[in-house]
Amino acid sequence: MTATWVTIGLLTVGTVAIKAVGPVVLGGRDLPPRLNGVVARLAPALLAALVVVETFGRGHELAVDESAIGLLAAAAALAARLPMVVVVLIAAVVTAVLRAL
């Protein structure tokens, strides 16, 4: 049990520090303008990485399972411009149904 609380404590302190370091060190200064293009591309690069890692990553392995089909269904729903909540539910329902088969 002690290990649990020490883990939670250290993870809390570390996460707070990681989130704070950029804003505190940079202060209110603007980033150099030549970095504007980099900042604009950071979110798409990170989001795309999160999509593929959470869908295909299992520790050190890459695996394709029912959730990959769920993601494809979500992509189709996005192409049809359905609302975000519907897109997310479609991914879950398609994945759940395939797993129940």
Added chain:
Amino acid sequence: MPQMKEGFKAGLAFTIPTLALGASFGVLAEPVMGATAAILMSIFVFAGAAQFGSVTVLAAGGGVASAVSAGLLINGRFLPMGLAMAPALRGGPVRRAAEAQAMVDASWALAQRGDGFNREMMLGATIPQAACWWAGTAIGALGGSLIGDPRALGLDAMFPAFYLALLVYEMDLRVTGTSALLGAAIALCLVPIAPPGIPVVAASAAALLGLRQR
């Protein structure tokens, strides 16, 4: 404050996936650490992917050092994200550090606007997500037996779909699509060889394509 309200409304779109993911976390964490610790972890650590990563290590019998480093590596992406939003925050170091704690993936991505980072949007969008993350964890930790196996319900498929939706609906992919594809490719290549978390952090290098643009 109108933009904070707008952010809050935008954040409401994330309530269902955040509740579902919180419940999956509660179901995973309760047998490992008990319901109280699981809920307190969601309140204090407040970073979903890192919590999953470190509880998975603990559940497999790993020690504190590996559980903490797994979580912190996964949170490494908040370093470049924090740098990108730094100019938009307000006040002295303490206030900036406090405002930075509201940074979660979806709010941060939503707050990236063509004309720069919108601080109010991020703060507003995090409010409903925080409430849902905490409530979801409590539901999963206390009522896990009612939920059953989160995988059977397809709950793990919600978050990738949600990130994909943010990518398609909120990002200007005509300009940034190449960086998105490159980021995904970098992450996939690194999964087999790098510790968990590093593939996503390294994907931020794909944003350097923006250096060419003036």
